[in-house]
Amino acid sequence: MSTETSVWDPLVRLFHWGLVAAFSISYITGEEESIVHIYAGYVVLGLISFRVIWGFIGTRHARFSDFVRGKQTVIEYLKSLPTRNPKHYLGHNPAGGWMVIALIVSLFITTISGLQLYALEEGLGPLANQNLPEIQLISSAYADDHGREHGDDGDEFWEDVWEEIHEVAANFTLLLIFIHISGVIASSLLHKENLVKAMINGRKKTP
Secondary structure, eight states: OOOEEEOSOHHHHHHHHHHHHHHHHHHHTGGGTOHHHHHHHHHHHHHHHHHHHHHHHSOGGGSHHHHOOOHHHHHHHHHHGGGTOOOOOSSOOHHHHHHHHHHHHHHHHHHHHHHHHHHHHHSOSTTSOTTSSOOOSSOGGGGTGGGGGGOOGGGHHHHHHHHHHHHHHHHHHHHHHHHHHHHHHHHHHHHTOOHHHHHHHOEEEOO
């Protein structure tokens, strides 16, 4: 009979499911340019900022040192997958570890580009012109023509640039999520364990 051990601490689990919810909301509301979209973006940025910090000072399997491995280790792990008997890692496997890093970087680019776009279009947010009387995270400017009075024709080029970066980064993040989900399904089948359940109760089979 296999035994289980605690792997994912409560903060890692809250981060994971909170990020799922926040990114889903922000992506769904992206075309609407709504206040909800901005709030969700701030939550995403806050969560990934926490995860970076927790990756250095958190519990054992939450730390980057536990799951970020060298290229050769990743290649060997991927090559072992077709054998149906790949090495079982208690925390993230080598491929999953780098997926975590890729998602954090992609989400960081998405949120920062969104903040830059918000600053250019509305003149608001933490990246807005520091000469404004008051820096606001969320403004009622959305209620009156999206606050376009803060911009001018000279900003249109950079607005287009940052909007393109924001959209590409968001869609690339979505692609990574699909790959991540596929990897979770494949790993669950290969190792005969429920990784979704593990991210809920924090426990995994002991190798």
